[in-house]
Amino acid sequence: MRVVLLTIGSRGDVQPFVVLGAELRERGHEAVLVSGADFKGMAEQAGIGFQALDTIGTDHATSVLTDPKVRAALLKGPSLYRMAAAAPRPSRADRQALTDEMVAAAEGADMIVNTTLTRIGALTKPTVPWCSVASWPITGTAAWPALGMPALPLGGGYNRLTHRATGALEWLLYRPEVNAGRTAAGVPPLGLRSPFRDDGVLRPILYQFSPHVFAPPADWPARCHVTGYWSDDVRWDQPAELTDFVEGGPPPLVAAFGSAWLVGGRRLLDASVAAAVETGRRLVVVGGPVDGLPDHVDAIRTEGADFTWLLPRAAAVLHHGGQGTTAAVVSAGVPQVIVPTYADQPVWAARMAALGVAAPPVAYSRLTAGALAAAVRAAVDDPSVAARAAALATAVRGDRGVREAADVIEAYAATAR
Numbered sequence: 001m002r003v004v005l006l007t008i009g010s011r012g013d014v015q016p017f018v019v020l021g022a023e024l025r026e027r028g029h030e031a032v033l034v035s036g037a038d039f040k041g042m043a044e045q046a047g048i049g050f051q052a053l054d055t056i057g058t059d060h061a062t063s064v065l066t067d068p069k070v071r072a073a074l075l076k077g078p079s080l081y082r083m084a085a086a087a088p089r090p091s092r093a094d095r096q097a098l099t100d101e102m103v104a105a106a107e108g109a110d111m112i113v114n115t116t117l118t119r120i121g122a123l124t125k126p127t128v129p130w131c132s133v134a135s136w137p138i139t140g141t142a143a144w145p146a147l148g149m150p151a152l153p154l155g156g157g158y159n160r161l162t163h164r165a166t167g168a169l170e171w172l173l174y175r176p177e178v179n180a181g182r183t184a185a186g187v188p189p190l191g192l193r194s195p196f197r198d199d200g201v202l203r204p205i206l207y208q209f210s211p212h213v214f215a216p217p218a219d220w221p222a223r224c225h226v227t228g229y230w231s232d233d234v235r236w237d238q239p240a241e242l243t244d245f246v247e248g249g250p251p252p253l254v255a256a257f258g259s260a261w262l263v264g265g266r267r268l269l270d271a272s273v274a275a276a277v278e279t280g281r282r283l284v285v286v287g288g289p290v291d292g293l294p295d296h297v298d299a300i301r302t303e304g305a306d307f308t309w310l311l312p313r314a315a316a317v318l319h320h321g322g323q324g325t326t327a328a329v330v331s332a333g334v335p336q337v338i339v340p341t342y343a344d345q346p347v348w349a350a351r352m353a354a355l356g357v358a359a360p361p362v363a364y365s366r367l368t369a370g371a372l373a374a375a376v377r378a379a380v381d382d383p384s385v386a387a388r389a390a391a392l393a394t395a396v397r398g399d400r401g402v403r404e405a406a407d408v409i410e411a412y413a414a415t416a417r
Contacts, residue, residue, distance in 0.1 A: 001110035001413055002030045006102060006118040008053065010061040010259045012324030013115065013135070014039045016208050016230040016402075020113070020133075021048035023406045034105040051105050055098040064088065065262035065342075074263055077365045078342050080148045092176075099124075099177040103185070111413040113206075116196075120174045123195060124181040129416030131204040131409065132196075135323040136344040139200050139224050140164060143217040147344060167194050200224040204412050206405050209323065212395040213330060214351060225408050228399025229327040236306040243309075245284070245300045251315040252282035252299075253376065256307075260320035260341040261288040264364060268339065272318055273297055274369030279376050281315060307332070316379045318372070321345035321361070326352065333393030335379035335386055337372065339364050357389040 003024050005017045014035050021031035025048055032049035033039065036056050043050035064070060064087050073079075073086035090098075102121025106112050112122045112130035116138060122130040136147060140163035142156025149162040171194035179189035199205040200221045207216075207226040216226045246252060255272040257265075265288050276283035276297060283299035293299050311317055311332035319325045321340040326348045329336050336358035338349040352358035359378035362371045379385055400407075 002032065002108060003111045003113060003409065003413075004032050004034055004106045004109040005048075005113050006034045006105065006121060007115045007133075008035055008056060008117055009115070010322075011039075011042075012258060012322045014042065015324060016135075017113070017115075017133070018042050018046045018048065019230045019232045019402050020405055022046045022232065023402045024048075024409070027406060027410070032109075034102070053098065053101055053105065055094065055101045061259060062262055065259060071263055074342050075365055078340055078346050078363065080343055083342050096177050096180055099181050100184075103181055110417070111409060113409065119196070119199075120178050121181075123178045123190065124185045124187060126187060129203070129413055131206060131412060132199055133206045133208055133405075135208055136347050137207065137214060138163075139205065139220050140167070140197075141217045141219050143219070147347065167196060170194065171196060203416075204408050206408060208401075208405070209327065210330070210396045210399050210401075212392060212399070213355070225404065227404040227408070228401035229331065229396065230402040230405060231327065231331060232402075236304065236308075238305045238310070239302055242284070242300060242302045242305060245282075246310065246313050249282055249298070251313055252284045253279075253316055253318060254284045254286065254310060254314040255288070255318045256286040256305075256311075256325060257288060257318070257320045257339070257341075258322050258325050260322070260339070260345075260364070263341050264367075265289045266292065267367060268364075269293075271339075271367055271369045271372045273299065275318070275373040275376050278369070278373040279380070281376070281380075284310070284314070286310075316376060318376070320364075321347075321349040321352075323348060330357070330389075330396055331393055333390040335359075335389050337362070337375045337379050339367055339372070355388065355392060357385060357392055359385075 005021050007014050007017045021033055024031040033043040034051045037052040040050045069086040073082045103124045109128055112128055114122055114132045116132055116134050119132045140160055142159050145151055145159045146162040146166040182189055200223045204223045204225055208230050210228045211226045253276050257268050269288050269292050285301040286305050293301055307328045314334050316335040316337055317329045318337045321338045336352050338358055338361045340346040340349040340361055341364040349361035353360050359375035362375050
């Protein structure tokens with residue numbers, strides 16, 4: 001079958017879809033990644049098809065995260081709603097153009113796999129089965145409130161209400177573009193009830209994290225699948241000088257802040273350098289500002305690295321709590337120090353601390369060199385943190401991950417057809 005994998009965002013959002021596409025290709029299916037033009041090379045390296053979403057252009061995520069208003073908003077805290085309010089808002093015509101482009105990209109698909117940000121494109125093709133992928137828990141539950149809502153001691157009813165309210169708001173925002181596309185396709189418009197409430201009930205929703213990290217609550221419907229992380233055995237090239245540096249001394253700290261470098265690169269780098277100096281640790285900086293490493297610091301900067309090789313050799317990994325980076329660090333089995341900056345990052349930061357594999361998180365809005373150094377000490381000076389990290393990694397490596405996700409997709413597509 002022809003499976004269209006529809007996703008937007010940064011590398012951490014897209015790479016799991018590439019891994020899924022490679023698994024589907026190995027099973028004899030035609031997998032096509034539909035995303036920003038930046039990721040064409042990644043798809044080609046994995047041997048899967050690619051189609052660009054030209055409407056969002058190249059470096060879409062970069063333009064949002066480097067916007068001065070977004071940066072100022074994130075200095076106040078990681079609120080997803082504050083960030084969305086500050087971000088440049090595309091026009092109604094631009095939003096409709098992106099929806100139309102997503103719809104067109106799925107032409108000829110036997111199955112569509114979306115993220116929660118791109119599933120609106122599938123709603124104008126009711127004859128094509130589809131499911132969604134989520135990188136953090138979004139299904140309604142009594143166990144915790146919806147992302148971005150306050151955790152109040154009001155019980156399960158309150159928590160369920162927050163999920164229902166945020167889902168209704170999401171559908172209110174997306175419904176006009178979806179119905180415009182359905183009208184153009186000759187399909188009846190949808191009403192006020194969000195069709196996304198059927199995710200996990202009538203169609204699968206795939207959660208690309210480990211049940212050892214976030215176990216599904218008892219009240220989730222049967223078609224919510226917490227599969228395990230979607231990882232592969234692909235090795236990435238890295239500079240020889242990085243390998244020599246890491247092997248030439250005691251385990252270093254690794255600062256890998258991913259997309260958060262775009263928000264506060266200099267602030268994150270200065271705090272990381274100061275924390276390394278204060279704790280007497282060597283430092284590897286992956287990405288971030290191209291200059292700014294003082295001569296007196298035993299440190300190296302690299303634009304990219306093979307995380308499969310590098311992270312297990314770290315004393316601790318300093319990162320932003322993005323789902324993709326968190327997955328890599330969990331699999332490496334080393335202590336973590338997390339500076340959550342935006343979106344779902346506070347969720348993963350809090351979860352890692354609760355599992356005892358990370359120091360208490362240092363929010364980006366309250367980041368100081370002293371606070372980061374204290375967190376580094378908490379992570380690396382307590383041997384029980386390293387022991388728990390190693391045990392969690394062993395458990396996570398036993399997950400079927402992307403294979404289970406592909407099993408679910410194949411089974412659902414066969415049933416839906």
